[in-house]
Amino acid sequence: MNNKWFTISPVAECALMLHFDDAISEQQIGFYAGAIGQHLQVAVMNVVPAYHTILVEYLPFRLDEVSIILAIETLLNEMADKKVATSSQHHVIPVLYSEETALDLPRFVEKGVHLEHLISLHTAPCYSVSAIGFTPGFAFLSDVDDRISLPRLSSPRLQVPKGSVAIADNKTAIYPSATPGGWNIIGRTPLEVYQPNNIPITPFNIGDTVAFKAISEKEFLNLGGML
Known part of the structure; x- marks a missing residue:
């Protein structure tokens, strides 16, 4: 599924890889990863953020591939305009x-x-x-x-x-x-x-x-x- 600033692609039977535009900061990646883990915890097993990517491993008997992709896309688009703290520790x-x-x-x-x-x-x-x-x-x-x-x-x-x-x-x-x-x-x-x-x-x-x-x-x- 394609968007202007991120893509979602299946990489395994129960895993998705999110690729983000280069303009998205590391802090934003971490913010989005945390939101996915929190809001979709009923179906998400593991969320692994890295530079410009997030790997999401999920439980297919809770949400199928189409449903989890749609849920992630909806969540990220809702968060697109939210401010993210850019200070690192x-x-x-x-x-x-x-x-x-x-x-x-x-x-x-x-x-x-x-x-x-x-x-x-x-x-x-x-x-x-x-x-x-x-x-x-x-x-x-x-x-x-x-x-x-x-x-x-x-x-x-x-x-x-x-x-x-x-x-x-x-x-x-x-x-x-x-x-x-x-x-x-x-x-x-x-x-x-x-x-x-x-x-x-x-x-x-x-x-x-x-x-x-x-x-x-x-x-x-x-x-x-x-x-």
């Missing part, structure tokens, strides 16, 4: 980088990057939230220094500790909960970045910026972290 995330928390440190050492150098390279940039998805609260942050870019593990872990800070290719992220995962673990934050009983459930939005700050084990434990 900056987050500083404390991280314990250590041999105990950096589970994949040996992979970085193999390419000549030891712990202190890894800390320096990972904490230097100011990252941008480029997408939210994978699991609730999982924010993709772009881009890491090329010297610490590593592909995903060939065999994912059955469980990654909650709060783990990780790298995959040119992205970095925080695991908001203990889940299976194949990213390279380099540290752990004591902060709760996924709180399902709060609104919003995560502090991150598309377009926000994130910086990482190295802390000691004592600081990590004082902030509620667990080893």
